[in-house]
Amino acid sequence: MKQFISFIRKEFYHIFRDRKTMLILLVMPIVQIVIFGFALTNEVKNSKFSVLDNAHDAASAALIQQLDASQYFELQSNLHSYNDISEAFKKGTIKLAVVIPEHFSDDLEHQNKAQVQLVADASDPNVANTLVNYAGAVILDYQDRITQDKKLPYTINTEIRMLYNPQLKGAYNFVPGVMAMVLLLVCTMMTAITIVKEKEMGTMEIMLVSPLKPLLIIIAKAIPYLLLSIVNIISILLLSVFVLDVPINGSIVLLMSESILFTIVSLSLGLLISTGASSQQTAMFISLVGMFLPTVMFSGFMFPVENMPKPLQIISNIVPAKWYYIIVRSVMIKGVGIEAVWKETLVLFGMMLFFLGMAFKQFKIRLA
Amino acid sequence: MGNEKVITAEQLTKRFGDFVAVDAISFEVSKGEIFGFLGANGAGKTTAMRMLCGLSLPTSGKATVAGFDVFKQNESIKKKIGYMSQKFSLYEDLTVKENIRFYGGIYGKSDSFIKEKTEKLLQQLHLTNEANALVRSLPLGWKQKLAFSVAIFHEPDIVFLDEPTGGVDPVTRREFWNMIYEASARGITVFVTTHYLDEAEYCNRVSIMVDGKIEALDTPAKLKEQYHAESMDEVFLQLARKATRSDG
Known part of the structure; x- marks a missing residue:
């Protein structure tokens, strides 16, 4: 026990004395959450739009007012000719133009049918798509309002409810994703680097010559990172709840336990990498390319796995973060219990045993 | 020097595939x-040294270190030996005191033992003022002396030194050897590999390995006589010329 404590104390000295390590360990997770939560969101708010109003009547004014009043749009200017639209797009002052034809009110009242043209800047197709959808929804809203007291021959009202995330907030997606990414980065990369560093420095040999048991060395190396990861999990969750308004609908105990399980999976991966890598650069490279990229691509938080070709979907199954991502989303956002995520938990548990076993075996081989 | 043997090796061999790295070496080292x-x-x-330290398992042969078998009693050996490699193996981002405390700790020494001995050691090394300085800031020679002191901090029976004086100036090397003599006088057996042949003269006995075999083993004086050489340098060159293995 005495040996163990000496070792862990030393490990904390390493961490606290290296500014870069501290930055990666404790500041990066917060920065990531803030960046993903605020900057990299696919929600659109207060987009500038312009109107080419050829009607100038009561109905067109009401429609424009309704668009402007919505939180998604902000009226930038009134245009005077069709050419102004492309000018405005080129200058980049607006993302969407609304063209209202002449006799808008008349058409609406007498023919029960009027047209509005939406012109979007599709140089960014995602934004264009979102804007057109939002604008369509606002216009539909307006239509509903004016037809309320009139009887239409046939109408189907679709009532849409977005369960678990009624406001379609991006943060609901990013928070579980960032948690997976941060834990993987901290645990896998940092553990791999710190062990390889001891190999490079020659201190690993000293420890192997000492009465320290190899298993003890491995565990003592991993424990500080496990503790720091728990700090990270807590700070990410606090930020999510209090800054990004993402709720924790499920059990916090379950969420923490699953996170710790995933942390241990990542740690064992780091240990495994460290047994194979001979330099710190190699360890970092393997961790980044071999772990970080697949996590971003295959965990499902950036690109939906369901839309990928079958072979890629199969590959995604070996990425631990995918399972963790599913668990966190289920527990945090949907608020389900262990009965809904036991399969994913079992997969992570199996991965942990596999990686840990492999790492320990490799470590032993190196000794022989 | 007593007759108690603290290291014995008999036909000790290590193979890596077809390559015989250590070829049936036999020797004894006294306390x-x-x-x-x-x-x-x-x-x-x-x-060969790694086998004796328990870092590598021999392919065949017999060896005991501090009375324990290298095949079966690996863990007991580890408690009885100290080790210092050419890389000095101190943590540069830890202070002098923290390094000593860490190495004392991994050998399971008590806090009071560590505390008392640290004070004494710092005085001996004239490092009392630097106790809380990062090892990174120390000159190479000091690091080296500190590394040696740390290697024998837990009072081992035997200390293994793997090319301990690489890259330091002759004055510091001389001082370092004084520390080795002191350790030896306290009864610690010193097993040292070196490149510097003048250092070979400081040893009680010297073995010279060529191509995995021990070609010569005796006191420096007798070896010089046997090979009709002026210095250990010449002895070594005569033997090393026979080598067929290249560097590596």
Whole structure:
């Protein structure tokens, strides 16, 4: 026990004395959450739009007012000719133009049918798509309002409810994703680097010559990172709840336990990498390319796995973060219990045993 | 120097596939002896040393260290030996005191033992003022002396030194050897590999490895007589010329 404590104390000295390590360990997770939560969101708010109003009547004014009043749009200017639209797009002052034809009110009242043209800047197709959808929804809203007291021959009202995330907030997606990414980065990369560093420095040999048991060395190396990861999990969750308004609908105990399980999976991966890598650069490279990229691509938080070709979907199954991502989303956002995520938990548990076993075996081989 | 044997090796062999790194070497080292282990790069001296330290398992042969069998009693051996490699193996981002405390700790020494001995050690090394300085800031020679002190901090029976004086100036090397003599006088057996042949003269006995075998083993004086040489340098060159293995 005495040996163990000496070792862990030393490990904390390493961490606290290296500014870069501290930055990666404790500041990066917060920065990531803030960046993903605020900057990299696919929600659109207060987009500038312009109107080419050829009607100038009561109905067109009401429609424009309704668009402007919505939180998604902000009226930038009134245009005077069709050419102004492309000018405005080129200058980049607006993302969407609304063209209202002449006799808008008349058409609406007498023919029960009027047209509005939406012109979007599709140089960014995602934004264009979102804007057109939002604008369509606002216009539909307006239509509903004016037809309320009139009887239409046939109408189907679709009532849409977005369960678990009624406001379609991006943060609901990013928070579980960032948690997976941060834990993987901290645990896998940092553990791999710190062990390889001891190999490079020659201190690993000293420890192997000492009465320290190899298993003890491995565990003592991993424990500080496990503790720091728990700090990270807590700070990410606090930020999510209090800054990004993402709720924790499920059990916090379950969420923490699953996170710790995933942390241990990542740690064992780091240990495994460290047994194979001979330099710190190699360890970092393997961790980044071999772990970080697949996590971003295959965990499902950036690109939906369901839309990928079958072979890629199969590959995604070996990425631990995918399972963790599913668990966190289920527990945090949907608020389900262990009965809904036991399969994913079992997969992570199996991965942990596999990686840990492999790492320990490799470590032993190196000794022989 | 007593007759108690603290290291014995009999036909000790290590193979890596077809390559015989250490080829049936046999020798004995007595308690308190300074035993020099010489050889060109690739002669197999590091592999032999690693087997004795329990870092590598022998392929065949027999060996005991501090009375324990290298095959079966690995863990007992580890408590009885100290080790210092050419890389000095101190943590640069830890202070002098923290390094000592860490190494004392991994050998399971009590806090009071560590505290008392640290004070004494710092005084001996004239490092009291630097106790809380990062090892990174110390000159190479000091680091080296500190590394040696740390290697024998837990009072081992035997200390293994793997090319401990690489890259330091002759004055510091001389001082370092004084520390080795002191340790030897306290009864600690010193097993040292070195490149510097003048250092071989400081050893009680010297073995010279060529191509995995021990070609010569005796006191420096007798070896010089046997090979009709003026210095250990000449002895070594005569033997090393026979080598067929290249560097590596």
